Amino acid sequence: MKTTEVTDGIYRLSANVTDILFESIWPIPNGVSMNSYIVKGTKAAIVDGVCDWDGVPETLYEQLDQMKLDIGDIDYVIMNHLEPDHSGWFDSFLKLRSDVTVITSEKGAELVKHFYGYDGDVRSVKHGDTLDLGDGRVLLFAEIPNVHWPETIATYDTKSKTLMPCDAFGSFGSVGEKMYDDQLDEADFRFFENEAERYYANIVGPFSVFVQRAIDKLKDIEIRIIAPGHGIVWRQDPGRIVGDYIRYASYGKGPAKTDVTVLYASMYGMSARGVAPVVEGLKSEGVTVHLHKIPETDWSYSIASVWQSSGVVICTPTYEYKMFPPMAAVLEEIGRKKALNRKAFRFGSYGWSGGAQKELDEIMERNRTNWEFLETVEFRGAPTDEDLSLIRQRGVELARAVKEWVAAGS
Secondary structure, three states: OOOEEEEOOEEEEEEEEOOOEEOOOEEOOOOEEEEEEEEEOOOEEEEOOOOOOOOHHHHHHHHHHHOOOOHHHOOEEEOOOOOHHHHOOHHHHHHHOOOOEEEEOHHHHHHHHHHHOOOOOEEEOOOOOEEEEEOOEEEEEEEOOOOOOOOOEEEEEOOOOEEEEEOOOOOOEOOOOOOEHHHOOHHHHHHHHHHHHHHHHHHHHHHHHHHHHHHHHHOOOOOOEEEEOOOOEEOOOHHHHHHHHHHHHHHOOOOOEEEEEEEEOOOOOOHHHHHHHHHHHHHHOOOEEEEEEOOOOOHHHHHHHHHHEEEEEEEOOEEOOEEOHHHHHHHHHHHHOOOOOOEEEEEEEEOOOOOHHHHHHHHHHHOOOOOEEOOOEEEEOOOOHHHHHHHHHHHHHHHHHHHHHHHHHO
C-alpha cells in the first residue's frame, strides 16, 4: 500500500491485516487496516504504529522509504494507545534506532517500560499539553481514558485541525485504494458502517460511558479531519463518524434500533420448533428480526446484533441442569459488553429436569443487565400446539414492547 498525504504535512502509513482473529478472539473476514501517521514540521513525529505480525513492520518501513524519510529522521514516537496492534512494531524499531523520544500518557509510559523494556527518553503528557514540531505545527494532547484502555490519549494537530484518536472512531475492514471518506460511494459507506458497528460492539462497547465523555471533552475543538488507527480517514465529513459513535454508545443503555435478535440453540431440534412461531409473531408487528444459531454463529456477530437491537429472544434448552453451554457463554459475554435494559423473552425445552432458566437469571443478575423479560415458555420434550401458539403471542408482545420503548426514547 502506498503512503498518502492526508493533508499538508500529515501522511498516512497503513497495512491491511487478514487471516487472523483480532485480539485473538474476533473474526475479521474483511480484514482490518492498521494506520500510522507521520506529522512533519521542522521536526517529524510518528503517531501510533502497527502490530509486530509477520511483514507488517516491514510494510511500515517501506512506506517511510517512499517518503524519503529515514528512521533517523523521526524525532518523536507518539503512542496514543499501547495495545500491541498499535505499538508492537516498537520492538523492531528499537533494533534500528534506540535513542528516540517517546510521547505518551503517564500510564502509557509504564506500559512502554513493561511491554518493551525501553528505558530511554519517555515523556508523559497530560490533557492540554502541547508539542511544538516547528514550522507552525503544534500538537495538542487530549486524555480520553478507557477508549478503550486506561492510558489512551488523542493527538490533535492545531495547524490542520486533524485529530488522531487511535482506536476511537475506528472500524474493522481492510482499506484499498479508497482510503478517505471523500473517495467513497454509498456502497462503501454501508460496508464501513457495518464493520464499524461490529468493531464498536466487540471492542469498545463496554466503555460507552467513556466514549461519550471523550466526545464531550473534544466538542470545543475544531476538527476538520479524523484519522483513526483502524479504517478510513474522515476528511470530508468527520461529523458522520462522530455521529455514528454517539449512536453506537447510546445503544449500550438503549433503546437501540427497532430490531429484535433471536439467539437460538437446540440440541435435537425440540427447542428450535419454537423459532418459526416467535419470528412470525415478531414480524407481524413490523420489526426487523436477526437470527443467530448458537454456536454456529460466531459470538462476534451475535454480540453485535444484540448491541444494535432493542429486543432479544433466547431459545435454549437445559443441559446438565444448566443452560446449553454455548448459549451461556454468549450471554455472559453480552453481559460483559454491557448491552443493558433490553426487552427479552426466553423459551426452551428440558428432559428430566429444568435448570436453564436458573442459570439465565444468574447471568443477568451477575452482569446487572436489567433486561425486562416476558414470562418464559418452557416445555418438557417437544412443544405442544398450545406452547407454539403462546410462543408466537410472546413474539407479538415483545415486538410491541420494543416499538413502544424506541418511540418513547427517540
